[in-house]
Amino acid sequence: xxxxxxxPTQQRVWQVxxxxxxxxxxxxxxxxxxxxxxxxxxxxxxxxxxLPDGTPLPWHRVITSQGRIAFPADSDSARRQxxxxxxxxxVITGNKVNMALYRWQP
DNA sequence: GGTGTGACAACAA
DNA sequence: TTTGTTGCCACAC
Numbered sequence: 407x408x409x410x411x412x413x414p415t416q417q418r419v420w421q422v423x424x425x426x427x428x429x430x431x432x433x434x435x436x437x438x439x440x441x442x443x444x445x446x447x448x449x450x451x452x453x454x455x456x457l458p459d460g461t462p463l464p465w466h467r468v469i470t471s472q473g474r475i476a477f478p479a480d481s482d483s484a485r486r487q488x489x490x491x492x493x494x495x496x497v498i499t500g501n502k503v504n505m506a507l508y509r510w511q512p
Numbered sequence: 513g514g515t516g517t518g519a520c521a522a523c524a525a
Numbered sequence: 526t527t528t529g530t531t532g533c534c535a536c537a538c
Binding site: 433435447449452454468470472475487 | 521
């Protein structure tokens with residue numbers, strides 16, 4: 407097609423992300439795949455980076471496939487993310503989340 | 513249209 | 526387990 411079919415890829419990611427429920431998390435790869443972009447995990451991360459501070463989107467529910475926070479454990483961003491997750495009831499142990507328990511599976 | 517980039521993922525040592 | 530390497534994708538120059 408010549409471009410009439412493209413809904414902004416970014417927008418599709420936002421849409422999927424907005425569906426992640428409280429207390430659940432998804433990996434970058436999973437999010438990419440759900441948005442119809444298998445293999446674009448890395449790109450998703452780069453894109454989330456552009457979100458403004460006050461975004462209504464649950465960016466904090468996106469973590470690595472290993473259940474780790476993608477930021478350095480001692481960074482402010484990592485702390486903020488842990489705080490938000492914990493606030494939703496997600497137990498974090500050593501900068502890690504138990505994917506078996508909190509992974510979002512629609 | 514080629515090149516570099518990154519909040520990743522899978523695999524080798 | 527931790528560290529390094531390679532593959533991926535869409536985007537910005």
